[in-house]
Amino acid sequence: MTTSTPQAAPRRVLAALSGLLLGMFVSMIASTVVSTSLPVIIHDLEGDQSAFTWVVTATLLTTAISTPIWGKLADLVNRKVLYQVALVIFVLATAAAGFAQDPGTLIAFRAVQGLGAGGLAALSQVLMADIISPRERGRYMGLFGAVMAVATVGGPLLGGVITDAFGWRWNFFVSLPIAVAALIMVQRTLPHSTRSEKKVRIDYLGIVLLSAAVSLLLIWVTSAGSSFDWWGVETMLMVGGAIVAAILFVVVEFRSAEPLVPLTLFRDRTFTLSVIASIATGIAMFGASVFLGQYMQMARGATPTEAGLMTIPMIAGLLLASVGVGALITRFGHWKPYLIVGSILLTAGAVLLSTIHYDTDFFLVSVYMFLLGAGVGMTMQNLVLAVQNTAKPSEIGVASSGVTFFRSLGGTVGVSVMGAALATRVTDLFTDSRERIGAVLAGMGAEGQAWAEQLQSGTLPQVSTMPESLRVIVEDIYAQGISSAFLIAVPFAVISIIAVLFLPNTSLSRMTTAERRHASEADLATVSVPEGMDAVTATGSVRVVEDASHRTMDDRD
Template sequence: MTHRQVLEALTGLLLGMFVSMLASTVVSSSLPVIVHDLDGNQAAFTWVVTATLLTTAISTPIWGKLADLTNRKVLYQLAIVIFVVATASAGFAQNPEMLIASRAVQGIGAGGLAALSQVLMADIISPRERGRYMGLFGAVMALATIGGPLLGGVITDAWGWRWNFFVSLPVAIVALIIVQKTLHIPSRPKKKTSIDYLGIVLLSVSVSLLLIWVTNAGTHKLDNWSDLGNNDWWSLLTLLMVGGAILAGILFVIVELVVTEPLIPLDLFKSRTFTLAVVASIATGIAMFGASVFLSQYMQLARGATPTQAGLMTIPMIAGLLLASVGIGGLVTKYGRWKSYLVVGSVLLIAGAWLLSTIHYDTNFALVSLYMFLLGAGVGMTMQNLVLVVQNSTDPSKIGVASSGVTFFRSLGGTIGVSVMGAALAAKVAELLGAAKADLAQALLSLGADAPHWAAQLQSGSLPKVSAMPEALRVIFEDIYAQGISHSFLIAVPFAIISLIAICFLPNKPLTRMTTSERLQASEADLATVSVPEAMQELTATGPISLTRREAREAGLSAE
């Protein structure tokens, strides 16, 4: 394909990626307002995000497996349709439960868009050339992440938060049309397909039980299961949920070993590149998703910003992501080297996460901006390049499951990371509120006739709107939430260190100049030659005989 044809085909993929990211980022700056308006609490806030990440993580390997079995273009268009329907439903949500359910379905579509865009890109662009195009993906991600919170804040302040969901619908429809007109991929031979339904169920049960436990443990009592005791970190309920997650996980592994078409082929983990890339992707996911969720909350709950201001205040992180993704993508294509950039990126991840764990409500914003920039640059240098190195070393017939495998573990890492960070934040805030009872009582007394109103607000358990609070209360809550959010960022640091170790051990394999389609066609055509074993060399006076694999088989020789 010519450069122009590639760009035309990529337009639909980029728009699909853009709209899936926009749907998440456009509500990030307005989530505190949304949850407050729907009378939700901190757990609801976390689950509005986690529900999407959970279904994205679970559906990603399913989409990837289907991509290896059926028409990838049709699957991509189906993902867009699912995404559009769920996004519209979220816009009409009347309570936290309906919003969470809509966001869960939205995640199924987003999982398809994230996984299939990478697979389709590999069909038309070689790994060596993919660096600069990966830069385009990074630029679109940065644009969605910059413009999303900013647009979301403006829309929320001007027309209400529901329009945050409706705004992405026209873009998704345009992406659907462009993909139909411009994306032409080589036809694939038809073969009998087998879907691993049991594997899908077991994976969903295992991940869901783990995340529900992490989100709720240590925060409150589950009324429906009151006979099991308090929902503490160490309780009978914890034993049942964690034990169930582990059991479902073990059964999933057993099923994957025996089914014909496993959801995640375990032989992929025989590849050191795939295994180490998966480990590194988990930390990248925690940093990326955790930062996008909790930085917006920090700006609004710890610094009293409006949704629009919160969107503007997160620009330094996105600037780091944009510059690193585009710049490093170009360098990878130009020089064909990738490992040093991944190492530097993982170091920046560690630095950014650790520095963000030190922020307070009154930390100089120039320092906070620097910390965000470092974290963004780390994500930009590692995220897309980890997928690239896996695609470069994987059997072309397994590109779908390999690409989606890395994306799956990145999403899973992000999901677990957000859940753990959210649980840590909720527990820390509850602890600090308990310690600040005397200060809160004194602040309420100073409000005079308004004291009963604010006392009722605090007792409701819903997420507070800090920017609207009187000064006496606002200072206390800003300090409490700043401590809670900075504490949650500390959780990402050890994962970032593990990511650095994994990347250091990645095999430094050169990038090929063949696309996935070309590699697959070459493999199917049996064009690679082999040398005849030494015992047969006496048949020729000119040295080893070079045969195609087909000729070797006909002669009764092994391809090796």
């Protein structure tokens, strides 16, 4: 006799996943809808390149820090309720950001938005592992990739149209009705997860130390060279503080009864190598989403709507790779070859994007974006799949969120470093082009004086509105700055290839997390021989359990 599982009923699986998919769509659309509008937003709020970077980095930072916290909570309390709480936090913060009157307020609300985004990213993977086995998960992870691709394509396009037609503030309000629908869908379709019998213990000290270490590092990377010298007292204090906080965090995690990030996970080669590869994926994914939109507007003079259209090749690569590879993994059970190809494509895309100029043939830029998108699509979800396949059922939450955390952390640090490199490069190029820009402005009369004041203020200029003679110079400057930023991602991408090559090629299990947990409990019960039962009887009991497990798996096949 077999039990009815969601895997035995695909319709039930799709119904349960519908709420997760809609929640993922909300989080993605709310994030991507402002990507093409950021240059306009920062210009209107009178922010500079540092503010542009921090609007993105603030969300990534809190997402990275909160992801392992949500993952730990997922192993201790009701996961469905946690997911709903994360969705509410995310959407309310997104809506509040629409009322920001200065860059500082916008950055603060974006930081709160990241707290919810961390929960949505971590919990969706954990909840999916509860109801779908690793072997079947590739197919459904393709659906997540498709939703992500649609939101990533539709978001910038929708954001550009809204900005051009109604103003950028409406970008932050557009996700509210979708969020309400997602909450209702999650409540109706997602089954309640089994609560842990363990007493809930939160590693508060670990949270503080991790936050301090990451925050100090990012503030130093973003501000050094502009607000203070690279080798000044501020650098010593920030870098030293980050190192001390990181060391204390490791000590606390070893001594904590319920560590935020169990360092014993790093004994597993699959987890360690997946974390290394995820860092490069995060840098490529978040760096591309931030700086490609800026390249289209600042280096090619596109409007927000046009910038959204021009990034479609990258999303097409991500969509085709994630959906197609997910289906192939479910059909044939092989996952490692796709990770190897994906990491190679990711590296190739990063290398080629580091060569772009303001007048590079757009067909070539499209090919470069497609390669990068395909690389991200092949690696992002499948690295989580590889970890979930080997993680203990009791640690599925922290293992899944661990990979997501380091991906977000890599993206956060990567965007900060790329943004700092871009700002420094652009400043140097403006200085070198001072005479050339001055000559152009002098020939414009009063209009030239107005443009001179805007350029000297440090506020991001609206390149699409500039006169042709000035626009060509500014486009060239920003193109060189953005291409140098992409060069930073290349060495990390090469490291990801090496990490993926050494990943153990473990076969995908056909059992869900819940089934694995029940099987392990049954094995423990039969291995512990009760008094009065001989070894032969006990061995027979183990065989009965194993035979029942095999019959269940055969029935599903």
